[in-house]
Amino acid sequence: xxxxxxxxxxxxxxxxxxLPVTEIDIFCQxxxxxxxxxxxxxxxxxxxxxxxxxxxxxxAVRYLNREDVDARLQEVLKLHSxxxxxxxxxxxxxxxxxxxxxxxxxxxxxxxxxxxxxxPAAVTACIQHIEVxxxxxxxxxxxxxxxxxxxxxxxxxxxxxxLLNLSQGxxxxxxxxxxxxxxxxxxxxxxGPRS
Numbered sequence: 001x002x003x004x005x006x007x008x009x010x011x012x013x014x015x016x017x018x019l020p021v022t023e024i025d026i027f028c029q030x031x032x033x034x035x036x037x038x039x040x041x042x043x044x045x046x047x048x049x050x051x052x053x054x055x056x057x058x059x060a061v062r063y064l065n066r067e068d069v070d071a072r073l074q075e076v077l078k079l080h081s082x083x084x085x086x087x088x089x090x091x092x093x094x095x096x097x098x099x100x101x102x103x104x105x106x107x108x109x110x111x112x113x114x115x116x117x118x119x120p121a122a123v124t125a126c127i128q129h130i131e132v133x134x135x136x137x138x139x140x141x142x143x144x145x146x147x148x149x150x151x152x153x154x155x156x157x158x159x160x161x162x163l164l165n166l167s168q169g170x171x172x173x174x175x176x177x178x179x180x181x182x183x184x185x186x187x188x189x190x191x192g193p194r195s
Contacts, residue, residue, distance in 0.1 A: 097123075106123060
């Protein structure tokens with residue numbers, strides 16, 4: 001039974017493996033979906049005998065305020081925020097790859113386009129669409145034309161600016177620091193000299 005609950009739980013694998021899954025874990029996972037204690041109480045299957053809506057609300061609030069539930073909820077929230085930060089980082093990395101992509105990275109030293117399996121992930125992330133069309137000439141020769149469409153760099157830059165809370169117009173020193181931290185995390189680069 002515990003294994004089934006672990007599989008259906010939203011807990012990260014490490015947390016689910018280290019702790020036995022209890023009704024408190026299930027309640028906490030349901031609670032962080034919408035931060036509604038009454039709905040979480042119902043979805044976790046903790047409702048027993050309820051005579052009215054106010055009785056249900058009272059039971060849910062009372063359960064949420066229990067010391068053991070509050071302690072576990074704080075742990076789950078920490079895990080949730082960590083995985084959320086990791087997801088934000090992955091999104092930012094993909095936006096960075098698009099925004100700072102260079103079409104020359106798609107070509108070899110002779111100007112021929114590399115095959116997809118020859119390109120690193122940092123390069124393929126900037127590709128939106130590839131279309132290969134085969135033509136047959138009047139002399140019975142075949143030729144392939146490859147059309148590569150890249151993602152919009154300006155849109156990616158705007159999304160990065162929004163993600164980093166960079167204002168439009170003048171960038172202040174604090175924002176340069178934010179941008180430098182971002183670039184260091186993504187690619188080990190930094191933005192311009194700091195004065």
